[in-house]
Amino acid sequence: MTKDEIRQALIDALSAIAPEGDYDRLKPDRPLRDQLDIDSYDFLNVMVALHDALGVDIPEVDYQKLATLSAAVDYLSTRLRVAS
Helix, strand or coil: CCHHHHHHHHHHHCCCCHHCCCCHHHCCCHHHHHHCCHHHHHHHHHHHHHEEEEECCCHHHHHHCCEEEEHHHHHHHHHCCCCC
8 A cells, every 4th residue: 555545545534524625725734633623523533434444553542643644644654564
């Protein structure tokens, strides 16, 4: 799986929770929750969707490591051992 595929899986998970989001205009280094106006429950649902889509366990203690688009892709790439 490539970083682009991981990014798309993240966008897919987010868009299932917040379909009204403007995903073409997401800034990679701004908090996703702020950009998409999602609450902590919605963010938890995104984590569950990522687990289902990618088969990766994301401990609750690591949720803050997925706060931005770029951080989330980097974190998931590491967990999935994706080559840069």
